[in-house]
Amino acid sequence: MLRIFLGEADQWQGEPLYEAIVKKLQTLQVAGATVYRGILGYGAKPDPPGKQSPQLSKDRPIMITTIDTAVRIAEAATTIEEMLENGLIVVSDVDIIRVIHSHPEIADADR
Secondary structure: EEEEEEEOOEEEOOEEEEHHHHHHHHHHOOOEEEEEEEOOOOOOOOOOOOOOOOOOOOOOOOEEEEOOOOOHHHHHHHHHHHHOOOOOOEOOOOOOOOOOOOOOOHHHOOO
């Protein structure tokens, strides 16, 4: 599993970085990706000490998650690392229990 943590305001060549990463994952033929927008968080640039609570900002945390083979994940992580100026990339092993795909019958579509 590959998880990428970044800020919502991060950019890549004029577009939101999270969108650019998902497009790159598609070109690398990674099985799929999901982008999660966090409500609140902090990371490498925390609020100054003594501040009562973290402030919501326009740069909310974003996490992108994808699961694929170890080879595809390694290739994707290397490629994404070049795009990420600030953030975190995490690769971990997972056990896939079941993959379910539901596709409508082609015959049903013709009716």
